[in-house]
Amino acid sequence: MTELVTPRPPLGCAAVMGGLFRAALQEHHLPVTHQREAVARILFESGRHLSADEVSDRLSLINENVGKATVYRTLRLLVRVGLATEHDFDEGFKRYETRVGPAHHDHMICTACGAVVEFHRDELDRVQTEVAGATGFRVLTRQLKLYGLCADCDAGSGQALRQVI
Amino acid sequence: MTELVTPRPPLGCAAVMGGLFRAALQEHHLPVTHQREAVARILFESGRHLSADEVSDRLSLINENVGKATVYRTLRLLVRVGLATEHDFDEGFKRYETRVGPAHHDHMICTACGAVVEFHRDELDRVQTEVAGATGFRVLTRQLKLYGLCADCDAGSGQALRQVI
């Protein structure tokens, strides 16, 4: 159930925090607070899909005491201003990921071990545009998740199905 | 926030309940109970995306008193045996939809009014296969959701952004 995504390089984290982050908030007339910077930095530095809890834990580790409510509020905020994306990998909670630029990618999730692999296909952007045109929607973003078994888990499958209470 | 999906025709609901449903359960050595039939029938008859609460309400309406716990357990079960699909349209709860045959379809969701439109593209099946081959995954299912504004909502947009507590 742990995160098995290959960590991306920091992606110019310093630059983002120095400029893009402040700019995005100011553009929406939102105050730049110490807590918001801290939460954003954690997310940008990790380059992974973090849950609110994980963000909170990592903040504690560096003695940044940010209330959990603020963590939730800030993550929601980052999504709204377009700096982060929310994901639901069916774990019972949400995960958040930074979103820098329009380079969209999608996810493949192993339903057995929880491994998450990112991938990108150009065709998907085209499909998105076509469907939008056909239905009159203005598509802002997409979430494509392929569920299945990773190579490792595919080997040892075939257990009995029971309701398990 | 209401369901705006065009209701599909009952899709041979009677036939499904008469055979496919029992067969699917028996195949997994799962008892066919009155409650399970009732929940499945509600889902198949509606042909929509229903929440556990909605299923429960509809059961009450026809004086089928099924405990809410059983509704949740049964919906989970239907997903496991492949008769239903679980969806998360970011409403804070899950929705369930019957799944008859391999005819997959995807969803486009209006983030303003909650309208859900279904669509289908053959290319997506191909992409799914290709990505699976490239990564060694055995893909079992997918969830593609396009988020944006429907034609109606696209007109009246552009309000100020605030954290709104």
Added chain:
DNA sequence: ATCGCTGCAAACGGTTTGCAGGACA
């Protein structure tokens, strides 16, 4: 007869919210 399901109600856990005090612009 056996094993598993059902119902109730309580527990659970992620997320949200009310409110008093503090911080940004």
Added chain:
DNA sequence: TGTCCTGCAAACCGTTTGCAGCGAT
């Protein structure tokens, strides 16, 4: 200085679970 944010803790709410009894096979 005014407005918005923060922190705490309690509330929320969809969902899960323990357990005694019933039901399907």
